[in-house]
Amino acid sequence: MTRSIPPGPPGSDRRRVAGLLSSALAVLATIAVVSAINGGNLLRDAARDLTGLGEEPFAGDEGPATRADVGEARTRLAAIDITDPGSQHGDYDRDAFGADWADTTGNGCPTRHEILARDLDAVETAHDCTVRSGVLEDPYTGDRVRFTASDPQAVQIDHVVPLALAWRMGAAEWDRERRVRFANDPRNLLATHGAANMDKGDSGPGDWQPYEGYQCSYSVSYIDATHHYDLPLTPRDHDGLARMLESCT
Numbered sequence: 001m002t003r004s005i006p007p008g009p010p011g012s013d014r015r016r017v018a019g020l021l022s023s024a025l026a027v028l029a030t031i032a033v034v035s036a037i038n039g040g041n042l043l044r045d046a047a048r049d050l051t052g053l054g055e056e057p058f059a060g061d062e063g064p065a066t067r068a069d070v071g072e073a074r075t076r077l078a079a080i081d082i083t084d085p086g087s088q089h090g091d092y093d094r095d096a097f098g099a100d101w102a103d104t105t106g107n108g109c110p111t112r113h114e115i116l117a118r119d120l121d122a123v124e125t126a127h128d129c130t131v132r133s134g135v136l137e138d139p140y141t142g143d144r145v146r147f148t149a150s151d152p153q154a155v156q157i158d159h160v161v162p163l164a165l166a167w168r169m170g171a172a173e174w175d176r177e178r179r180v181r182f183a184n185d186p187r188n189l190l191a192t193h194g195a196a197n198m199d200k201g202d203s204g205p206g207d208w209q210p211y212e213g214y215q216c217s218y219s220v221s222y223i224d225a226t227h228h229y230d231l232p233l234t235p236r237d238h239d240g241l242a243r244m245l246e247s248c249t
Contacts, residue, residue, distance in 0.1 A: 065217040070248040073220045077241055080223070081232035085168035092164040096172075098180035101157070111184040115157050119191035120147060139217070140196035140210040156197040160188050160218070161225045164202040169231045178229075188225040206236030209244060219244035 065073075101112035109129040117123050120134030136145040136155050147155040163171070163183060171179055182188065200208045210218050219241045226233060233241070 065220040065248060067248075069220050070216065070245065073223045074245060076223050076227045077238070077245070080226060080238070082235055082238050083169075083232045085165070085234055086170070086172070092167045092172075094163065096167070096176065096179055097163050097183035098176070102180060102184055104181065104184045111186075111189070112157050115186065115189045115191055116147065116155065118186070120155070136191055136193070138193040138196060139190055139214045140192045140200070142211050142213055143193060145193045153194045155191055156194040158190050158192045158197045158200065159183070160190060160221050161229075161231065162200075162202040162204070165204050166229070166231060169233075171229075171231070182229055185225070185228075187221070187228060190221075204234060204237040204240065205244065206234065206238075206240035209240065212247060215244040216248040220248075 101110040103110050105114070107129075113125075113129055113131050116131040116134065117125065117129070120131065120136050123134040124132045126132055130149070131147070132149045134147045134155075136147055138145050140158075145155055159166075166182065171182065174182075196210075205219065205222055209215055223241060225231075
């Protein structure tokens, strides 16, 4: 004989759900305090664990690229124009992209310090949003680098798509407003070890790649910036990106 289970009192299911949500929020609130003290990533990770949202990054890749990101990057790479860099635009001029690290958002914080605050852990800032210290897990080398205001060049802000290369690939024809936006666009900026940034210079992905653990995310970021600004790729850079996307496994 099948026994029926009597329903609970009216509203009991709603109270049970509300109780679970309250418990989850309490856990997140506690983690938020700990996260603020320890660099800011605990809350993000806990929220993903509790909600089940977000995709797992690729194994061996220390960057944020997900399977959806990689699939989109492959589609975009197949559609990007391929051409040789232009030689008719004259010499590259950094000033054509505006002053270094302009405040393009109007919030009083130069782009450099916004990216430092975004990419560093254990960040300490002055009252004017100037980043005074922090720790970088360098995406280009995998090394841990300490940043302090007394040694600011230990951590530099790199343009994933170098400005000089963008100039040769078409940015010379943009108006100044578009160039300034490109030079300060967070999608094309990374805090990196100063030595790695200097080593990269103005090289594209056909001539320079980060260490293996970041090649997947680097290629996704490079393709994203190139796609967003409708920049073509050289054959060599296209092939370099295609090779790095193969590391997304």
